[in-house]
Amino acid sequence: MKKIAFLLLLPLMWLAGCSSDDKAETTVAVTGVTIDQPTLTLTVGQSKTLVATVAPEDATTKDVVWTTSKAEVASVGEKTGVVTAVAAGTATITVTTVEGAKTATCTVTVVEPEPEKVVASFEGKLSAANSQFMAVDKVPEQSVQYDATFTDNDNLLTFTHTYADWGTGYTFSRFTFTNMTDNSEANSIAAITQAAKEGTIYLSVNSSDFTPASFTVNDPAAYSLNGAWVTNCTYAYNGMTVGDSYSTAFKAGSWFKLTAKGYDAEEQEIGSVDIYLANYQSDDDKPVNEWIWFDMTPIADAIKVVFSLESTDTGKWGMNTPAYFCMDGVTLQKR
Template identity: 55%
Template sequence: MKKLSLFFITCLSAFIFCSCDKDDENTTTVVPVSISLENKLTEDNTEFISEKEITPGTSTLDTFQDSNGLLTFDHYFADWGSGYSFSAFTYMNKTDNSASNSPVPYCKKAKTGKVYLAVNPSDYSPAIMTINNPSIYTINGAWVTNSTYAYNSMTIGDSYATAFKKDSYFKLTATGFDANNNVTGTAEIYLANYKSDNDKPVTEWIWFDMSPLMAAVKIQFSLTSSDTGEFGMNTAAYFCMDDIVLNKISL
């Protein structure tokens, strides 16, 4: 009986040892990778300008990547009679937000370094960010904040927008899509959420958790507001983003 018990224990130990070895071999390692655009601009107070030719009265699509080529961003540009203008994504290092319609962060600075993303999404120029190697990288999140334009639109109002009061909101939504353009999930964050008439929109950088979209190949960003009229949202459709984090997955 003792010999049989010893035999059983030996076999069980061997099984556990082999199982642990097998689990170790299949262990998945996840390493966070921060996205940077710091070396994309060499002069202060500048922004990305497409090298494609401007067609007067027409919006043109271009793209750009981060410094390591991990993400691709859609960039629309046009000249509607007052010079170069962008929609969807651009990057800049501007800090002057004295103009009421400035796309610069209300806090006048990037989350890290000097260069950040300014984003102006619309139905005609969707703000789409593509993960270039989705078999290795998945989205984790990013830091976001209000642009000066949107902040002023919510607190002062303008020719389109009305100043916010209790129950007003300004919400950022990220929608993930797979390679076949099927929705994989959504993530949301409020850039303003008035519980009283005395509340204010977000003025500093806040973390936007996009881990629910980890199966996404591309991510589209959109804005919604309580201040919406017959022709759509009245609040200025701008926000800023910095320090995007991807998860690098390896076996």
């Protein structure tokens, strides 16, 4: 009987003799790693924290190390995953697990910051509705043209302006600024849109070989040319759609083109850019009747810009289409 009792006590004695230190610890190996963003675009100077996820979720060791292929383009915190854009270019950010050396990558594209832009404005320069800038209230002599200039509110640009009274009232050529919304007259200088692109005041332009419209950048060391919004003047639009005593309505193959030529400080041409204000592919087409962007970056370094108009509707004395267009939001960018 004593022998049986002793045998029953043996398992209990064995369990009592084992401590927790004798148990084998379980290790969960790392099987992979991912990054929350496989691609990333940053502007120079920006920072972004990348997040790595180690698999499996219960991996024993989740420590990782971050590296970059091009520190001169994008640096990264070895322990933090904070990526900082240094210069324009592309770099590969790699995360590596300490246990198992598993990796994942993120392609970082660094771009230059968008240049700060400024827009020429004339808001507040006209108090009366449906009015326009006039250099003088009355021309001293009949049948004589006078040249003048004007600037925008921030003196960014200087615009040429010619005025006259040929006995039938004031007329302008080159540039004027206006808040006209009433374009009921067939020869109205108002924009066909009946409104400015932004605000209430925009530019109306009459440019010909005799009085070419131009503007100059007042501080070319600080600003370069970016572009402007343009549309058709009502006068030109009507000439292209219904015709008048001079112009003929457009049909398939007809076009109306605006050209901007850029000049340097020595009055040497540095280039030109074109935009079509009408380009009929069929008889049913219409001229531009909304504000469209005129990209002038190809002549960004121009100090002076001269505008000209061409049309397929020409005659013995030149272009029959009224040589008018409208412009708004002339934009410069800081160097």
